[in-house]
Amino acid sequence: MQATITYLLTEQAQRAQMVATGQPVARRQVAIVEVSPEDFPLLDVADDGTLFLDLSDTASMDVADSLDVLSKIREEQAAAEAAKIAAQTKKLQEQAAAEAAKIAAKNKKLQQQADAAAAEEAKRIADDVKDKAKSDFIAAWIAQHADDQTREQFAEGLLSRAAALTLIADDLFSSHGIIPNADVPDTCRDSDCPCCDSSVETLPRRIYPRWRELKGKLPEGSTVRFSKVRECLRDEERYDDGETAGPVYYTANLTVPCGGLFQFECRVKLG
Numbered sequence: 411m412q413a414t415i416t417y418l419l420t421e422q423a424q425r426a427q428m429v430a431t432g433q434p435v436a437r438r439q440v441a442i443v444e445v446s447p448e449d450f451p452l453l454d455v456a457d458d459g460t461l462f463l464d465l466s467d468t469a470s471m472d473v474a475d476s477l478d479v480l481s482k483i484r485e486e487q488a489a490a491e492a493a494k495i496a497a498q499t500k501k502l503q504e505q506a507a508a509e510a511a512k513i514a515a516k517n518k519k520l521q522q523q524a525d526a527a528a529a530e531e532a533k534r535i536a537d538d539v540k541d542k543a544k545s546d547f548i549a550a551w552i553a554q555h556a557d558d559q560t561r562e563q564f565a566e567g568l569l570s571r572a573a574a575l576t577l578i579a580d581d582l583f584s585s586h587g588i589i590p591n592a593d594v595p596d597t598c599r600d601s602d603c604p605c606c607d608s609s610v611e612t613l614p615r616r617i618y619p620r621w622r623e624l625k626g627k628l629p630e631g632s633t634v635r636f637s638k639v640r641e642c643l644r645d646e647e648r649y650d651d652g653e654t655a656g657p658v659y660y661t662a663n664l665t666v667p668c669g670g671l672f673q674f675e676c677r678v679k680l681g
C-alpha cells in the first residue's frame with residue numbers, strides 16, 4: 411500500500427536540493443511512499459481509507475526525501491518506545507531497591523531488638539547470679555560469725571541486708587585493725603568560711619607515719635583517697651574568736667573489698 415506524507419524541509423535541506431536540481435524547491439513537500447502493515451500505527455487513515463501523515467505543522471525535518479521522513483519517524487517511535495521501557499524498567503528497579511531497603515531496615519531493627527532483649531536477659535541472669543552469691547555469702551557469714559540472737563533474727567527473715575552488711579563491714583575492719591573513726595565532716599558553702607573536705611594528693615610529713623602504719627593493715631585490693639578536713643563550726647556556734655572552722659586534720663578514705671562481692675567504705679582519721 412501507499413501513503414501520502416506531507417512534511418517540511420529544513421532550510422538547509424531545501425538549499426541542498428536547489429543546488430542539486432538548479433530549480434526552486436518548495437519547503438512543503440508531499441511524497442507518496444510504499445508502506446507495510448507494521449507502519450500503519452504511525453499513519454492516519456482518511457475517510458476514503460487512504461493512508462496519510464501530515465507533518466507540516468511540526469518542526470522541519472533535516473531530511474532530503476520522504477523515505478527518510480518515514481524511517482526517521484520509525485526511529486523516533488522506536489526510541490520513544492525504548493525510552494518508555496527503560497523508564498519503566500528503572501522505576502521497577504527503584505521500587506525493588508526501595509522495597510529491599512525497607513525489608514533490610516526492618517530486619518536490622520528486629521535484630522537490634524533481639525540483641526537488646528538477649529543482652530538484657532544475660533544481664534538479668536548475671537545480676538541474679540551475683541545477688542544469689544551475695545545472699546549466700548551473707549548467710550554463710552551469719553552462720554559462722556554472728557551471735558545466737560542475730561542468727562535467730564536472720565533465720566526469721568527479720569534482719570535487713572543493710573544491717574547484715576554493717577555487721578560484716580565492722581567485722582572486716584576490726585579483723586584488719588582498721589578503726590573507722592571519722593565521718594564525712596560538716597562543711598558549708600560560704601566562701602568566707604575556711605571549713606573544707608578537700609581531696610589531697612600529698613600528706614604532711616608528720617601525718618605520713620600514721621598512714622604508713624594503716625597501709626600495712628589493709629587487705630589486698632583496698633584503695634585510698636586522702637582528704638584534708640576542717641569541720642564547719644557555724645551551725646553549732648562553737649567558735650568565739652572569729653574562726654568558724656575547726657583545726658586541720660587528714661583522713662584516709664578507704665574502699666576495702668570483701669569476698670570479691672562487696673566493697674566497704676570508711677574513713678580513718680590520720681591526725
Ligand SMILES: [Zn+2]
Nearest residue numbers: 598603605642
Ligand atoms: Zn563552714
